[in-house]
């Protein structure tokens with residue numbers, strides 16, 4: 667498991683070896699050390715072919731022996747639900763699947779584990795444009811409402827429950843269909859891989875949180891090669907007058923992919939900001 671490295675390098679473990687995991691593992695190997703990061707291991711249910719054996723972790727129970735400083739989850743929300751607390755007892759944790767935080771019990775346990783262990787629970791901003799501004803407005807108590815609309819091609823969705831049936835009907839209909847419009851919390855378990863950007867919004871605006879952020883999910887065959895994220899913010903401005911901001915981000919994506927290509931770069935930027943912020947929750 668041990669790898670030759672500068673003593674100042676943070677050892678990074680990656681959970682998941684799909685689009686994001688492979689990209690981050692490559693970046694860490696090729697560009698990490700001068701930036702103070704080195705790849706410690708990769709663990710994934712689907713195997714980690716192509717990596718040299720010292721970089722493969724077969725069993726997550728061996729994590730404490732790896733001397734890892736930062737664990738990056740880019741696998742599935744269930745991985746955080748099952749292992750998040752134990753990881754935070756040993757290392758900082760970047761949660762790439764923040765939809766899991768819509769479960770209040772998971773959020774509570776992870777926040778407590780971070781505080782108790784002195785390790786940071788990082789939430790990467792992903793495709794959420796204006797994340798820092800939203801956080802500041804929430805902190806100042808001026809944020810009044812936050813609505814996030816995500817529009818993707820029907821093939822880009824991985825849905826659960828009744829949303830699956832709605833999606834099938836939408837595909838048969840052929841045009842754009844609103845799959846969901848309402849509070850974010852109940853949507854997260856129904857679309858765990860598709861609404862991470864919305865979950866980041868709830869973390870950035872804890873006064874609104876998963877119950878106060880409004881979520882709108884649209885299937886549209888007219889956008890086969892990108893994911894569109896529209897963020898609508900209203901805040902109380904000077905003399906009580908409303909301030910409003912709307913941003914629209916068109917994130918290029920391969921047809922049918924759940925992850926946009928620009929998201930890989932944002933995740934790498936987020937990882938590089940994880941220098942250890944102590945026992946708290948930190949957007950990065």
Ligand SMILES: NC(=O)c1ccc[n+]([C@@H]2O[C@H](COP(=O)([O-])OP(=O)(O)OC[C@H]3O[C@@H](n4cnc5c(N)ncnc54)[C@H](O)[C@@H]3O)[C@@H](O)[C@H]2O)c1
Nearest residue numbers: 682683684685686711712740741742762763792859862925
């Ligand atoms: N925060 C964001 O803005 C954002 C953006 C894109 C993707 N994501 C999330 O990041 C995660 C990874 O995305 P991706 O595009 O790389 O996905 P992917 O499907 O390409 O890869 C997922 C990898 O995790 C592994 N895996 C899946 N379930 C697992 C489990 N239960 N236990 C162990 N390994 C498991 C798979 O074998 C695969 O190696 C997903 O949960 C996705 O929803 C978040």
